[in-house]
Amino acid sequence: MGAVLALSCGRGALAFRNKDMHMTRRNAPQRRGLIATVVLCFAVCGAQAQVAPSVTDAARYTGLLSAAHRGDVAKIDKLIRNRADVNATDGYGRTPLHVATYAKQRDAIRALAKAGANLSALESDRYDAVTIASVADDEETLRTLLALGASAKLTTSRYDGTALIAAAHLGHDGVVRQLIAAGAPLDHVNNLHWTAVIEAIVLGDGGKRHQATLKALIDAKANLQLADRQGNTPLALAKSRGYREMVTMLEAAGAR
Secondary structure (H helix, E strand, O other): OHHHHHHHHHHHHHHHHHHHHOOOHHHHHHHHHHHHHHHHHHHHHHHHOOOOOOHHHHHHOOHHHHHHHHOOHHHHHHHHHOOOOOOOOOOOOOOHHHHHHHOOOHHHHHHHHHOOOOOOOOOOOOOOHHHHHHHOOOHHHHHHHHHOOOOOOOOEOOOOEOHHHHHHHHOOHHHHHHHHHOOOOOOOOOOOOOOHHHHHHHOOOOOHHHHHHHHHHHHOOOOOOOOOOOOOOHHHHHHHOOOHHHHHHHHHOOOO
């Protein structure tokens, strides 16, 4: 997951850097703001990156953790019958459900849910299975989790965010639409004072998928007036980055 997040931020930072090169001294305040956002982007990405089980972790797994990673449903069922703890954790706080989600083992997810796995469990970095699937842009696993009753409404990560904010940040528009349909809070403000709308702009690259993400949020009636900590509205942020398509969408929706 770290590589995915770094790539997303890399695209955003590159866009800012190219724009900076053409700024004059008169644009110094805007330039400083853009540079600050780039720095914050990399800070957020470095800190938010989810930690999937490594090859070494997987090799050391036993019991339900091992079966979940391999997608061995028969073994999961046998271990559950023998009273294995369906919510046992590894050294990083990952339950078998987290492990199965990282490994995209959907049959294992169904078996664990049937056995009573906690669908809202948070691992050490406070990520639940829904947010893990959302960050991975894994629409099918997300669909499975939501169908089993997993919530799209949890506050997750050390930034007190949501799966929707994480997906909007990355421009995972299909995931965003699923989460909206599942009742994800549209206007949740994380402790960076950013909403999903703001993250789609300030941590996006202004490209097609981030545009589609913003459109999904606009269509769902997300609040377009909520500003960041400095008082910048989504429209102002889109204008400052030269994201013309986003500006057009926001203005058409009544953003100010």
